[in-house]
Amino acid sequence: MKIVLATRNRHKVDEIRQILKIYLDGDLYSQIEILDLDNFPAVPEIEEDGKTFVENALKKAKTVYEFTGLCSIADDSGIEVDFLNGEPGIYSARYAGENATDEGNNRKLLKLLEGVPIEKRTATFRCALAYVDGNIEKVFEGATKGKVIFEPRGMGGFGYDPLFVPDGYELTYAEMPKDLKNRISHRSKALQKFAEFLRTYLESKNKF
Ligand code: ITT
Secondary structure, eight states: OEEEEOOOOHHHHHHHHHHHHHHSOHHHHTTOEEEEGGGOTTOOOOOOOOSSHHHHHHHHHHHHHHHHSSEEEEEEEEEEEGGGTTOBGGGGGGTTOTTOOHHHHHHHHHHHTTTOOGGGOEEEEEEEEEEEOSSOEEEEEEEEEEEEOSSOOOSSSSTTGGGEEETTOSSOTTTSOHHHHHHHSHHHHHHHHHHHHHHHHHHHHHHO
16 A cells, blocks of 8 residues: 655654654554655646645545555644643744745744743644545644743754743653654644554455
């Protein structure tokens, strides 16, 4: 079974591959071949005009399914900061503007939180993971709560990782070993649900 990862974010591709290895045992993992958009350079840019992570994830997975004819999974994700009424949310990738960098987004977030004490810096990372093939459209969601600290810490990960300390930990997502982020993250929780679905789906297909 071929599955296309419908994302142009290299960091997401790497994480999704690593996380699927955690949740699909060797036998199941060997039944799937994971492709990404590098294999399909002609897939057009997809406008993310949905109002929710779920809408955007479905749109990305459907577009790539229609283009490739292969099962597709798409990840729409971001961080919701309570003090900012849920911002940047679905606008996380381009918070500081159309061509924003991770550093620019982090700077903007820190500026908007200037003077806000740690107990009011609560935030939730969310991931909606959409799976689309010719018959099925499904979305799996994951969320991880934590706090936005006062300055970036750590070299790992991407996006807002250097600013986010998940509840129950002292390290930011960017400071912790990759394997730990991949076990506790919003993306990990969504992919765990997807892996459950895929296991049942492949087992039922193998019966026939
Ligand atoms: P695709 O649409 O091609 O998948 P994208 O980066 O534009 O790539 P999104 O629209 O879903 O993807 O935006 C996700 C943004 O949310 C991402 O660029 C980061 O800024 C942030 N984000 C999501 N997951 C994250 C994570 O695990 N760590 C840090 N930041 C994350």
